Amino acid sequence: MxxxxxxxxxxxxxxxxxxxxxxxxxxxxxxxxxxxxxxxxxxxxxxxxxxxxxxxxxxxxxxxxxxxxxxxxxxxxxxxxxxxxxxxxxxxxxxxxxxxxxxxxxxxxxxxxxxxxxxxxxxxxxxxxxxxxxxxxxxxxxxxxxxxxxxxxxxxxxxxxxxxxxxxxxxxxxxxxxAPDLVHSMRLTHEVRDELRNVALVQAKVKFIHEIGIENFARALLNANSLKSYHIRFFSAGEAPGHDSTETLETLASKVNELSHGTRADVSTAKTAREKFDEISRCGLWIGTSLHGYIISTSFGVPRIGLFIEKLNRYASTWQVPYPTGVKIGDLDRAVEGALASGMNRDSMVLADELAARADQNARTAVEFALRGDxxxxxxxxxxxxxxxxxxxxxxxxxxxxxxxxxxxxxxxxxxxx
Incomplete structure:
Protein backbone atom coordinates (compact mmCIF):
# COMPACT_ATOMS: atom_id res chain seq x y z
CA MET A 1 0.00 0.00 0.00
CA ALA A 179 22.21 -3.67 14.44
CA PRO A 180 24.48 -4.70 11.57
CA ASP A 181 25.14 -2.18 8.81
CA LEU A 182 22.22 -1.74 6.40
CA VAL A 183 24.32 -2.94 3.44
CA HIS A 184 24.28 -6.48 4.89
CA SER A 185 20.62 -6.65 3.85
CA MET A 186 21.69 -6.62 0.19
CA ARG A 187 22.36 -10.33 0.62
CA LEU A 188 18.56 -10.71 0.70
CA THR A 189 17.77 -8.34 -2.17
CA HIS A 190 20.54 -8.92 -4.73
CA GLU A 191 21.80 -12.00 -6.55
CA VAL A 192 25.44 -12.74 -7.30
CA ARG A 193 26.37 -13.24 -10.95
CA ASP A 194 29.19 -15.47 -12.23
CA GLU A 195 32.01 -15.63 -9.72
CA LEU A 196 35.56 -14.29 -10.21
CA ARG A 197 37.26 -16.57 -7.70
CA ASN A 198 40.75 -16.14 -9.20
CA VAL A 199 40.65 -12.36 -8.64
CA ALA A 200 41.91 -10.65 -5.48
CA LEU A 201 40.50 -7.13 -5.15
CA VAL A 202 42.91 -4.75 -3.41
CA GLN A 203 41.75 -1.31 -2.24
CA ALA A 204 43.31 1.31 0.01
CA LYS A 205 42.89 4.99 0.74
CA VAL A 206 45.35 7.02 -1.27
CA LYS A 207 47.05 8.48 1.82
CA PHE A 208 47.91 5.00 3.11
CA ILE A 209 49.39 3.97 -0.22
CA HIS A 210 51.59 7.05 -0.29
CA GLU A 211 52.62 6.63 3.35
CA ILE A 212 53.81 3.10 2.58
CA GLY A 213 55.18 4.01 -0.84
CA ILE A 214 54.16 2.67 -4.25
CA GLU A 215 57.10 0.27 -4.57
CA ASN A 216 56.85 -0.99 -0.98
CA PHE A 217 53.14 -1.64 -1.41
CA ALA A 218 53.72 -3.47 -4.70
CA ARG A 219 56.51 -5.62 -3.23
CA ALA A 220 54.37 -6.54 -0.22
CA LEU A 221 51.72 -7.93 -2.57
CA LEU A 222 54.25 -9.79 -4.70
CA ASN A 223 56.04 -11.21 -1.65
CA ALA A 224 52.82 -12.70 -0.28
CA ASN A 225 53.13 -16.34 -1.32
CA SER A 226 49.47 -16.93 -0.57
CA LEU A 227 48.56 -14.43 -3.33
CA LYS A 228 50.56 -16.20 -6.05
CA SER A 229 47.52 -17.92 -7.56
CA TYR A 230 45.45 -14.71 -7.77
CA HIS A 231 45.21 -12.01 -10.37
CA ILE A 232 45.50 -8.72 -8.48
CA ARG A 233 42.87 -6.14 -9.36
CA PHE A 234 43.12 -2.73 -7.73
CA PHE A 235 39.77 -1.26 -6.77
CA SER A 236 38.53 2.25 -5.98
CA ALA A 237 35.76 2.60 -3.40
CA GLY A 238 35.21 6.20 -4.53
CA GLU A 239 37.14 9.30 -5.52
CA ALA A 240 35.81 11.74 -2.91
CA PRO A 241 38.54 13.93 -1.37
CA GLY A 242 40.59 11.94 1.13
CA HIS A 243 39.39 8.61 -0.23
CA ASP A 244 40.76 6.63 -3.18
CA SER A 245 42.53 7.58 -6.41
CA THR A 246 42.30 5.63 -9.66
CA GLU A 247 45.42 7.43 -10.87
CA THR A 248 47.38 6.14 -7.88
CA LEU A 249 45.98 2.64 -8.36
CA GLU A 250 47.04 2.66 -12.02
CA THR A 251 50.56 3.62 -10.95
CA LEU A 252 50.51 0.82 -8.40
CA ALA A 253 49.33 -1.74 -10.97
CA SER A 254 52.09 -0.66 -13.35
CA LYS A 255 54.67 -1.10 -10.59
CA VAL A 256 53.40 -4.60 -9.76
CA ASN A 257 53.61 -5.59 -13.44
CA GLU A 258 57.06 -4.04 -13.78
CA LEU A 259 58.42 -5.89 -10.75
CA SER A 260 56.78 -9.19 -11.72
CA HIS A 261 57.77 -8.93 -15.40
CA GLY A 262 54.23 -9.81 -16.36
CA THR A 263 50.58 -8.75 -16.23
CA ARG A 264 49.67 -9.81 -12.72
CA ALA A 265 47.69 -6.66 -11.96
CA ASP A 266 45.11 -4.34 -13.44
CA VAL A 267 42.60 -1.74 -12.21
CA SER A 268 38.87 -2.34 -11.90
CA THR A 269 36.68 -0.53 -14.41
CA ALA A 270 33.62 -0.65 -12.14
CA LYS A 271 32.25 2.89 -11.90
CA THR A 272 28.80 2.84 -10.33
CA ALA A 273 28.04 1.74 -6.79
CA ARG A 274 26.10 -1.27 -8.07
CA GLU A 275 28.98 -2.34 -10.34
CA LYS A 276 31.38 -2.08 -7.41
CA PHE A 277 29.01 -4.11 -5.23
CA ASP A 278 28.78 -6.81 -7.93
CA GLU A 279 32.55 -7.07 -8.30
CA ILE A 280 33.20 -7.43 -4.57
CA SER A 281 30.46 -10.02 -4.09
CA ARG A 282 31.93 -12.16 -6.91
CA CYS A 283 35.68 -11.94 -6.18
CA GLY A 284 37.88 -14.61 -4.62
CA LEU A 285 39.55 -12.41 -1.99
CA TRP A 286 39.02 -8.89 -0.64
CA ILE A 287 41.86 -6.79 0.81
CA GLY A 288 41.11 -3.19 1.71
CA THR A 289 40.45 -0.25 4.02
CA SER A 290 36.82 0.20 2.94
CA LEU A 291 34.32 -0.84 5.60
CA HIS A 292 31.69 -1.55 2.97
CA GLY A 293 34.11 -3.64 0.98
CA TYR A 294 34.57 -5.68 4.15
CA ILE A 295 30.81 -5.81 4.79
CA ILE A 296 29.90 -6.93 1.26
CA SER A 297 32.59 -9.61 1.24
CA THR A 298 31.29 -10.80 4.62
CA SER A 299 27.74 -10.87 3.26
CA PHE A 300 28.69 -13.14 0.36
CA GLY A 301 31.24 -15.39 2.02
CA VAL A 302 34.29 -13.89 0.32
CA PRO A 303 37.54 -14.31 2.33
CA ARG A 304 38.51 -10.84 3.51
CA ILE A 305 41.24 -8.77 5.13
CA GLY A 306 40.74 -5.34 6.66
CA LEU A 307 43.75 -3.04 6.37
CA PHE A 308 44.83 -0.31 8.79
CA ILE A 309 41.50 1.36 9.69
CA GLU A 310 40.27 1.37 13.30
CA LYS A 311 36.58 1.45 12.36
CA LEU A 312 37.07 -1.95 10.69
CA ASN A 313 38.35 -3.30 14.00
CA ARG A 314 35.36 -1.83 15.86
CA TYR A 315 32.90 -3.30 13.42
CA ALA A 316 34.44 -6.76 13.13
CA SER A 317 34.76 -6.98 16.92
CA THR A 318 31.12 -5.98 17.46
CA TRP A 319 29.80 -8.67 15.11
CA GLN A 320 32.53 -11.26 15.76
CA VAL A 321 33.59 -11.53 12.13
CA PRO A 322 36.44 -14.08 12.25
CA TYR A 323 38.72 -12.56 9.61
CA PRO A 324 41.81 -10.35 10.02
CA THR A 325 41.37 -6.58 10.47
CA GLY A 326 43.81 -3.79 11.28
CA VAL A 327 46.42 -5.63 9.21
CA LYS A 328 49.68 -3.82 8.48
CA ILE A 329 51.17 -4.23 5.04
CA GLY A 330 54.18 -6.10 6.43
CA ASP A 331 51.86 -8.76 7.89
CA LEU A 332 49.88 -9.23 4.70
CA ASP A 333 51.12 -12.71 3.76
CA ARG A 334 50.21 -14.22 7.12
CA ALA A 335 46.83 -12.46 7.09
CA VAL A 336 46.00 -13.79 3.62
CA GLU A 337 46.90 -17.31 4.74
CA GLY A 338 44.56 -16.95 7.71
CA ALA A 339 41.70 -15.58 5.62
CA LEU A 340 42.02 -18.32 3.01
CA ALA A 341 42.23 -21.00 5.69
CA SER A 342 38.85 -19.83 7.02
CA GLY A 343 37.52 -19.85 3.46
CA MET A 344 33.84 -19.99 2.56
CA ASN A 345 32.82 -22.44 5.27
CA ARG A 346 29.43 -23.18 6.77
CA ASP A 347 30.00 -20.91 9.77
CA SER A 348 30.79 -17.91 7.57
CA MET A 349 27.58 -18.42 5.60
CA VAL A 350 25.53 -18.80 8.80
CA LEU A 351 27.03 -15.51 10.01
CA ALA A 352 26.23 -13.84 6.68
CA ASP A 353 22.60 -14.99 6.90
CA GLU A 354 22.29 -13.82 10.51
CA LEU A 355 23.74 -10.36 9.83
CA ALA A 356 21.51 -9.93 6.77
CA ALA A 357 18.39 -10.95 8.71
CA ARG A 358 19.16 -8.58 11.58
CA ALA A 359 19.92 -5.68 9.22
CA ASP A 360 16.67 -6.37 7.37
CA GLN A 361 14.58 -6.44 10.55
CA ASN A 362 16.22 -3.27 11.83
CA ALA A 363 15.43 -1.44 8.58
CA ARG A 364 11.79 -2.54 8.77
CA THR A 365 11.57 -1.31 12.36
CA ALA A 366 13.02 2.05 11.33
CA VAL A 367 10.35 2.35 8.62
CA GLU A 368 7.62 1.70 11.19
CA PHE A 369 8.93 4.55 13.34
CA ALA A 370 9.28 6.84 10.33
CA LEU A 371 5.67 6.36 9.27
CA ARG A 372 4.15 6.97 12.68
CA GLY A 373 3.61 10.58 11.64
CA ASP A 374 1.56 9.42 8.64
Whole structure:
Protein backbone atom coordinates (compact mmCIF):
# COMPACT_ATOMS: atom_id res chain seq x y z
CA MET A 1 0.00 0.00 0.00
CA UNK A 2 1.41 3.39 -1.02
CA UNK A 3 1.90 5.83 1.85
CA UNK A 4 1.03 9.52 1.62
CA UNK A 5 4.10 10.37 3.69
CA UNK A 6 7.06 12.39 2.42
CA UNK A 7 10.53 11.71 3.76
CA UNK A 8 13.74 13.72 3.48
CA UNK A 9 16.75 11.39 3.31
CA UNK A 10 19.98 12.94 4.60
CA UNK A 11 23.41 11.48 3.94
CA UNK A 12 26.76 11.92 2.24
CA UNK A 13 25.01 11.38 -1.08
CA UNK A 14 26.81 14.32 -2.68
CA UNK A 15 30.14 12.53 -3.03
CA UNK A 16 31.71 9.70 -5.00
CA UNK A 17 31.73 7.00 -2.34
CA UNK A 18 30.06 3.72 -3.20
CA UNK A 19 29.06 2.91 0.38
CA UNK A 20 27.07 6.12 0.77
CA UNK A 21 25.33 5.57 -2.57
CA UNK A 22 24.46 2.00 -1.57
CA UNK A 23 22.96 3.40 1.65
CA UNK A 24 20.67 5.58 -0.45
CA UNK A 25 19.71 2.73 -2.78
CA UNK A 26 18.98 0.27 0.01
CA UNK A 27 17.08 2.79 2.14
CA UNK A 28 14.81 3.48 -0.81
CA UNK A 29 14.26 -0.25 -1.19
CA UNK A 30 12.70 -0.32 2.29
CA UNK A 31 10.82 2.95 1.68
CA UNK A 32 9.70 1.98 -1.82
CA UNK A 33 6.04 2.87 -1.13
CA UNK A 34 6.94 6.31 0.23
CA UNK A 35 7.87 9.55 -1.52
CA UNK A 36 11.49 10.28 -0.60
CA UNK A 37 13.83 13.15 -1.44
CA UNK A 38 17.58 12.49 -1.48
CA UNK A 39 19.46 15.35 0.17
CA UNK A 40 22.87 16.31 1.50
CA UNK A 41 24.29 19.49 3.03
CA UNK A 42 25.00 20.72 -0.53
CA UNK A 43 23.36 19.84 -3.87
CA UNK A 44 25.10 17.55 -6.35
CA UNK A 45 24.58 15.21 -9.28
CA UNK A 46 26.00 11.77 -8.44
CA UNK A 47 24.25 9.90 -11.24
CA UNK A 48 27.61 9.14 -12.96
CA UNK A 49 28.43 6.95 -9.94
CA UNK A 50 24.99 5.36 -9.71
CA UNK A 51 23.59 7.94 -7.31
CA UNK A 52 20.97 10.63 -7.80
CA UNK A 53 20.43 14.32 -8.40
CA UNK A 54 20.72 15.39 -4.77
CA UNK A 55 19.14 18.48 -3.23
CA UNK A 56 20.46 20.42 -0.29
CA UNK A 57 18.15 19.68 2.62
CA UNK A 58 18.24 23.42 3.34
CA UNK A 59 15.97 23.95 0.32
CA UNK A 60 13.29 21.84 2.04
CA UNK A 61 13.60 23.51 5.44
CA UNK A 62 10.38 25.52 5.04
CA UNK A 63 8.14 22.78 3.63
CA UNK A 64 5.04 21.81 5.58
CA UNK A 65 4.67 18.24 4.32
CA UNK A 66 7.79 16.50 5.64
CA UNK A 67 6.69 13.52 7.72
CA UNK A 68 10.13 12.22 8.57
CA UNK A 69 13.81 13.07 8.39
CA UNK A 70 16.04 10.03 7.83
CA UNK A 71 19.82 9.95 8.29
CA UNK A 72 21.39 6.68 7.25
CA UNK A 73 24.85 5.30 7.48
CA UNK A 74 28.42 6.30 7.95
CA UNK A 75 30.63 7.77 10.65
CA UNK A 76 28.41 10.82 11.04
CA UNK A 77 29.12 11.72 14.66
CA UNK A 78 32.14 13.98 14.34
CA UNK A 79 31.94 15.50 10.86
CA UNK A 80 31.99 19.30 10.70
CA UNK A 81 30.20 21.54 8.22
CA UNK A 82 33.58 22.67 6.86
CA UNK A 83 34.56 19.05 6.19
CA UNK A 84 31.25 18.39 4.42
CA UNK A 85 31.75 21.40 2.17
CA UNK A 86 35.30 20.30 1.40
CA UNK A 87 34.07 16.83 0.44
CA UNK A 88 31.65 18.45 -2.02
CA UNK A 89 34.47 20.24 -3.84
CA UNK A 90 35.24 17.43 -6.26
CA UNK A 91 35.17 16.98 -10.00
CA UNK A 92 32.77 19.37 -11.70
CA UNK A 93 30.73 20.18 -8.62
CA UNK A 94 30.27 23.93 -8.10
CA UNK A 95 31.98 25.78 -5.29
CA UNK A 96 29.63 26.16 -2.34
CA UNK A 97 29.13 29.12 -0.04
CA UNK A 98 31.26 29.07 3.08
CA UNK A 99 29.44 27.42 6.01
CA UNK A 100 29.39 30.58 8.12
CA UNK A 101 27.43 32.37 5.39
CA UNK A 102 24.36 30.16 5.90
CA UNK A 103 22.19 30.85 8.94
CA UNK A 104 20.42 27.48 8.75
CA UNK A 105 23.69 25.56 8.67
CA UNK A 106 26.25 27.44 10.77
CA UNK A 107 29.80 26.19 11.10
CA UNK A 108 29.14 24.49 14.45
CA UNK A 109 26.17 22.42 13.21
CA UNK A 110 26.32 18.71 12.43
CA UNK A 111 25.95 18.41 8.63
CA UNK A 112 24.71 14.81 8.51
CA UNK A 113 22.84 14.85 11.83
CA UNK A 114 20.65 17.93 11.42
CA UNK A 115 18.87 18.90 14.62
CA UNK A 116 15.14 18.79 13.75
CA UNK A 117 14.20 21.80 15.87
CA UNK A 118 16.66 23.96 13.93
CA UNK A 119 14.46 23.66 10.82
CA UNK A 120 10.80 24.77 10.65
CA UNK A 121 9.78 21.88 8.38
CA UNK A 122 11.36 19.21 10.56
CA UNK A 123 10.35 20.30 14.07
CA UNK A 124 7.33 18.00 14.21
CA UNK A 125 8.73 15.30 11.92
CA UNK A 126 9.89 11.88 12.97
CA UNK A 127 13.69 11.75 13.10
CA UNK A 128 15.33 8.46 12.09
CA UNK A 129 19.08 7.91 12.50
CA UNK A 130 19.87 4.49 11.10
CA UNK A 131 22.99 2.34 10.70
CA UNK A 132 25.47 4.95 11.91
CA UNK A 133 28.77 5.12 13.75
CA UNK A 134 28.92 7.77 16.48
CA UNK A 135 32.26 7.19 18.22
CA UNK A 136 33.69 10.53 17.06
CA UNK A 137 30.83 12.44 18.72
CA UNK A 138 32.36 11.71 22.13
CA UNK A 139 35.20 14.16 21.53
CA UNK A 140 33.16 17.13 20.31
CA UNK A 141 33.29 20.42 22.21
CA UNK A 142 31.37 23.69 22.41
CA UNK A 143 28.36 24.38 20.22
CA UNK A 144 29.26 21.53 17.86
CA UNK A 145 28.75 19.13 20.75
CA UNK A 146 25.50 20.83 21.80
CA UNK A 147 24.08 20.61 18.27
CA UNK A 148 25.14 17.02 17.64
CA UNK A 149 24.18 15.58 21.00
CA UNK A 150 20.84 17.39 20.91
CA UNK A 151 20.13 15.97 17.44
CA UNK A 152 20.58 12.53 19.01
CA UNK A 153 18.25 13.40 21.90
CA UNK A 154 15.59 14.58 19.44
CA UNK A 155 15.64 11.38 17.37
CA UNK A 156 12.59 9.13 17.22
CA UNK A 157 14.67 6.05 16.38
CA UNK A 158 18.43 5.45 16.47
CA UNK A 159 20.32 2.40 15.29
CA UNK A 160 24.10 2.18 15.61
CA UNK A 161 26.34 -0.41 14.03
CA UNK A 162 29.13 -0.88 16.59
CA UNK A 163 29.56 -1.38 20.33
CA UNK A 164 31.53 1.84 21.10
CA UNK A 165 28.72 3.92 19.57
CA UNK A 166 26.22 2.05 21.72
CA UNK A 167 28.29 2.69 24.86
CA UNK A 168 28.36 6.40 24.03
CA UNK A 169 24.57 6.59 23.68
CA UNK A 170 24.09 4.64 26.91
CA UNK A 171 26.21 7.24 28.69
CA UNK A 172 23.90 9.95 27.33
CA UNK A 173 20.84 7.97 28.39
CA UNK A 174 19.53 7.71 24.82
CA UNK A 175 17.46 4.69 23.84
CA UNK A 176 18.75 2.97 20.71
CA UNK A 177 19.24 -0.29 18.83
CA UNK A 178 22.47 -2.03 17.85
CA ALA A 179 22.21 -3.67 14.44
CA PRO A 180 24.48 -4.70 11.57
CA ASP A 181 25.14 -2.18 8.81
CA LEU A 182 22.22 -1.74 6.40
CA VAL A 183 24.32 -2.94 3.44
CA HIS A 184 24.28 -6.48 4.89
CA SER A 185 20.62 -6.65 3.85
CA MET A 186 21.69 -6.62 0.19
CA ARG A 187 22.36 -10.33 0.62
CA LEU A 188 18.56 -10.71 0.70
CA THR A 189 17.77 -8.34 -2.17
CA HIS A 190 20.54 -8.92 -4.73
CA GLU A 191 21.80 -12.00 -6.55
CA VAL A 192 25.44 -12.74 -7.30
CA ARG A 193 26.37 -13.24 -10.95
CA ASP A 194 29.19 -15.47 -12.23
CA GLU A 195 32.01 -15.63 -9.72
CA LEU A 196 35.56 -14.29 -10.21
CA ARG A 197 37.26 -16.57 -7.70
CA ASN A 198 40.75 -16.14 -9.20
CA VAL A 199 40.65 -12.36 -8.64
CA ALA A 200 41.91 -10.65 -5.48
CA LEU A 201 40.50 -7.13 -5.15
CA VAL A 202 42.91 -4.75 -3.41
CA GLN A 203 41.75 -1.31 -2.24
CA ALA A 204 43.31 1.31 0.01
CA LYS A 205 42.89 4.99 0.74
CA VAL A 206 45.35 7.02 -1.27
CA LYS A 207 47.05 8.48 1.82
CA PHE A 208 47.91 5.00 3.11
CA ILE A 209 49.39 3.97 -0.22
CA HIS A 210 51.59 7.05 -0.29
CA GLU A 211 52.62 6.63 3.35
CA ILE A 212 53.81 3.10 2.58
CA GLY A 213 55.18 4.01 -0.84
CA ILE A 214 54.16 2.67 -4.25
CA GLU A 215 57.10 0.27 -4.57
CA ASN A 216 56.85 -0.99 -0.98
CA PHE A 217 53.14 -1.64 -1.41
CA ALA A 218 53.72 -3.47 -4.70
CA ARG A 219 56.51 -5.62 -3.23
CA ALA A 220 54.37 -6.54 -0.22
CA LEU A 221 51.72 -7.93 -2.57
CA LEU A 222 54.25 -9.79 -4.70
CA ASN A 223 56.04 -11.21 -1.65
CA ALA A 224 52.82 -12.70 -0.28
CA ASN A 225 53.13 -16.34 -1.32
CA SER A 226 49.47 -16.93 -0.57
CA LEU A 227 48.56 -14.43 -3.33
CA LYS A 228 50.56 -16.20 -6.05
CA SER A 229 47.52 -17.92 -7.56
CA TYR A 230 45.45 -14.71 -7.77
CA HIS A 231 45.21 -12.01 -10.37
CA ILE A 232 45.50 -8.72 -8.48
CA ARG A 233 42.87 -6.14 -9.36
CA PHE A 234 43.12 -2.73 -7.73
CA PHE A 235 39.77 -1.26 -6.77
CA SER A 236 38.53 2.25 -5.98
CA ALA A 237 35.76 2.60 -3.40
CA GLY A 238 35.21 6.20 -4.53
CA GLU A 239 37.14 9.30 -5.52
CA ALA A 240 35.81 11.74 -2.91
CA PRO A 241 38.54 13.93 -1.37
CA GLY A 242 40.59 11.94 1.13
CA HIS A 243 39.39 8.61 -0.23
CA ASP A 244 40.76 6.63 -3.18
CA SER A 245 42.53 7.58 -6.41
CA THR A 246 42.30 5.63 -9.66
CA GLU A 247 45.42 7.43 -10.87
CA THR A 248 47.38 6.14 -7.88
CA LEU A 249 45.98 2.64 -8.36
CA GLU A 250 47.04 2.66 -12.02
CA THR A 251 50.56 3.62 -10.95
CA LEU A 252 50.51 0.82 -8.40
CA ALA A 253 49.33 -1.74 -10.97
CA SER A 254 52.09 -0.66 -13.35
CA LYS A 255 54.67 -1.10 -10.59
CA VAL A 256 53.40 -4.60 -9.76
CA ASN A 257 53.61 -5.59 -13.44
CA GLU A 258 57.06 -4.04 -13.78
CA LEU A 259 58.42 -5.89 -10.75
CA SER A 260 56.78 -9.19 -11.72
CA HIS A 261 57.77 -8.93 -15.40
CA GLY A 262 54.23 -9.81 -16.36
CA THR A 263 50.58 -8.75 -16.23
CA ARG A 264 49.67 -9.81 -12.72
CA ALA A 265 47.69 -6.66 -11.96
CA ASP A 266 45.11 -4.34 -13.44
CA VAL A 267 42.60 -1.74 -12.21
CA SER A 268 38.87 -2.34 -11.90
CA THR A 269 36.68 -0.53 -14.41
CA ALA A 270 33.62 -0.65 -12.14
CA LYS A 271 32.25 2.89 -11.90
CA THR A 272 28.80 2.84 -10.33
CA ALA A 273 28.04 1.74 -6.79
CA ARG A 274 26.10 -1.27 -8.07
CA GLU A 275 28.98 -2.34 -10.34
CA LYS A 276 31.38 -2.08 -7.41
CA PHE A 277 29.01 -4.11 -5.23
CA ASP A 278 28.78 -6.81 -7.93
CA GLU A 279 32.55 -7.07 -8.30
CA ILE A 280 33.20 -7.43 -4.57
CA SER A 281 30.46 -10.02 -4.09
CA ARG A 282 31.93 -12.16 -6.91
CA CYS A 283 35.68 -11.94 -6.18
CA GLY A 284 37.88 -14.61 -4.62
CA LEU A 285 39.55 -12.41 -1.99
CA TRP A 286 39.02 -8.89 -0.64
CA ILE A 287 41.86 -6.79 0.81
CA GLY A 288 41.11 -3.19 1.71
CA THR A 289 40.45 -0.25 4.02
CA SER A 290 36.82 0.20 2.94
CA LEU A 291 34.32 -0.84 5.60
CA HIS A 292 31.69 -1.55 2.97
CA GLY A 293 34.11 -3.64 0.98
CA TYR A 294 34.57 -5.68 4.15
CA ILE A 295 30.81 -5.81 4.79
CA ILE A 296 29.90 -6.93 1.26
CA SER A 297 32.59 -9.61 1.24
CA THR A 298 31.29 -10.80 4.62
CA SER A 299 27.74 -10.87 3.26
CA PHE A 300 28.69 -13.14 0.36
CA GLY A 301 31.24 -15.39 2.02
CA VAL A 302 34.29 -13.89 0.32
CA PRO A 303 37.54 -14.31 2.33
CA ARG A 304 38.51 -10.84 3.51
CA ILE A 305 41.24 -8.77 5.13
CA GLY A 306 40.74 -5.34 6.66
CA LEU A 307 43.75 -3.04 6.37
CA PHE A 308 44.83 -0.31 8.79
CA ILE A 309 41.50 1.36 9.69
CA GLU A 310 40.27 1.37 13.30
CA LYS A 311 36.58 1.45 12.36
CA LEU A 312 37.07 -1.95 10.69
CA ASN A 313 38.35 -3.30 14.00
CA ARG A 314 35.36 -1.83 15.86
CA TYR A 315 32.90 -3.30 13.42
CA ALA A 316 34.44 -6.76 13.13
CA SER A 317 34.76 -6.98 16.92
CA THR A 318 31.12 -5.98 17.46
CA TRP A 319 29.80 -8.67 15.11
CA GLN A 320 32.53 -11.26 15.76
CA VAL A 321 33.59 -11.53 12.13
CA PRO A 322 36.44 -14.08 12.25
CA TYR A 323 38.72 -12.56 9.61
CA PRO A 324 41.81 -10.35 10.02
CA THR A 325 41.37 -6.58 10.47
CA GLY A 326 43.81 -3.79 11.28
CA VAL A 327 46.42 -5.63 9.21
CA LYS A 328 49.68 -3.82 8.48
CA ILE A 329 51.17 -4.23 5.04
CA GLY A 330 54.18 -6.10 6.43
CA ASP A 331 51.86 -8.76 7.89
CA LEU A 332 49.88 -9.23 4.70
CA ASP A 333 51.12 -12.71 3.76
CA ARG A 334 50.21 -14.22 7.12
CA ALA A 335 46.83 -12.46 7.09
CA VAL A 336 46.00 -13.79 3.62
CA GLU A 337 46.90 -17.31 4.74
CA GLY A 338 44.56 -16.95 7.71
CA ALA A 339 41.70 -15.58 5.62
CA LEU A 340 42.02 -18.32 3.01
CA ALA A 341 42.23 -21.00 5.69
CA SER A 342 38.85 -19.83 7.02
CA GLY A 343 37.52 -19.85 3.46
CA MET A 344 33.84 -19.99 2.56
CA ASN A 345 32.82 -22.44 5.27
CA ARG A 346 29.43 -23.18 6.77
CA ASP A 347 30.00 -20.91 9.77
CA SER A 348 30.79 -17.91 7.57
CA MET A 349 27.58 -18.42 5.60
CA VAL A 350 25.53 -18.80 8.80
CA LEU A 351 27.03 -15.51 10.01
CA ALA A 352 26.23 -13.84 6.68
CA ASP A 353 22.60 -14.99 6.90
CA GLU A 354 22.29 -13.82 10.51
CA LEU A 355 23.74 -10.36 9.83
CA ALA A 356 21.51 -9.93 6.77
CA ALA A 357 18.39 -10.95 8.71
CA ARG A 358 19.16 -8.58 11.58
CA ALA A 359 19.92 -5.68 9.22
CA ASP A 360 16.67 -6.37 7.37
CA GLN A 361 14.58 -6.44 10.55
CA ASN A 362 16.22 -3.27 11.83
CA ALA A 363 15.43 -1.44 8.58
CA ARG A 364 11.79 -2.54 8.77
CA THR A 365 11.57 -1.31 12.36
CA ALA A 366 13.02 2.05 11.33
CA VAL A 367 10.35 2.35 8.62
CA GLU A 368 7.62 1.70 11.19
CA PHE A 369 8.93 4.55 13.34
CA ALA A 370 9.28 6.84 10.33
CA LEU A 371 5.67 6.36 9.27
CA ARG A 372 4.15 6.97 12.68
CA GLY A 373 3.61 10.58 11.64
CA ASP A 374 1.56 9.42 8.64
CA UNK A 375 -1.44 9.05 10.97
CA UNK A 376 -3.27 12.38 11.57
CA UNK A 377 -4.58 11.07 14.89
CA UNK A 378 -1.04 11.38 16.23
CA UNK A 379 -0.91 15.19 15.86
CA UNK A 380 -1.25 15.69 19.63
CA UNK A 381 1.64 13.33 20.32
CA UNK A 382 3.79 15.06 17.69
CA UNK A 383 3.01 18.44 19.28
CA UNK A 384 4.06 17.05 22.65
CA UNK A 385 7.32 15.81 21.13
CA UNK A 386 7.94 19.27 19.71
CA UNK A 387 7.69 20.82 23.18
CA UNK A 388 9.95 18.11 24.61
CA UNK A 389 12.50 18.77 21.89
CA UNK A 390 12.58 22.54 22.33
CA UNK A 391 13.06 22.52 26.11
CA UNK A 392 16.39 20.65 26.37
CA UNK A 393 17.74 22.44 23.29
CA UNK A 394 17.09 25.86 24.80
CA UNK A 395 18.56 24.77 28.12
CA UNK A 396 21.70 23.39 26.46
CA UNK A 397 22.22 26.55 24.43
CA UNK A 398 21.69 28.74 27.50
CA UNK A 399 24.25 26.73 29.48
CA UNK A 400 26.78 27.04 26.66
CA UNK A 401 26.13 30.79 26.31
CA UNK A 402 26.59 31.29 30.06
CA UNK A 403 29.85 29.33 29.95
CA UNK A 404 31.14 31.52 27.13
CA UNK A 405 30.09 34.71 28.95
CA UNK A 406 31.84 33.55 32.12
CA UNK A 407 34.99 32.71 30.18
CA UNK A 408 34.91 36.14 28.54
CA UNK A 409 34.49 37.85 31.90
CA UNK A 410 37.43 35.94 33.38
CA UNK A 411 39.60 36.90 30.42
CA UNK A 412 38.55 40.55 30.71
CA UNK A 413 39.40 40.70 34.41
CA UNK A 414 42.72 38.93 33.88
CA UNK A 415 43.68 41.53 31.26
CA UNK A 416 42.55 44.39 33.51
CA UNK A 417 44.51 42.91 36.39
CA UNK A 418 47.72 42.68 34.37
Missing amino acids: TSKATGVLVGAYERDNFGDILFLEQTRHYLRDVKTIATAPVPADTTPWGGDVVDSYLTHASRSDVNFLWTVGGEVGGTSVAQAYEMARQGDLPQQAAPEENELLPGYASPYLPRPTRFPAFTSSQSIINSVGLSAAKGLTGLHRVETWQALHEATFISVRDSPSSSFLKRLGIEHEV DPSRDIELARRRIERMTPTRASLERTAKSLRDAGARFYHSVRGS
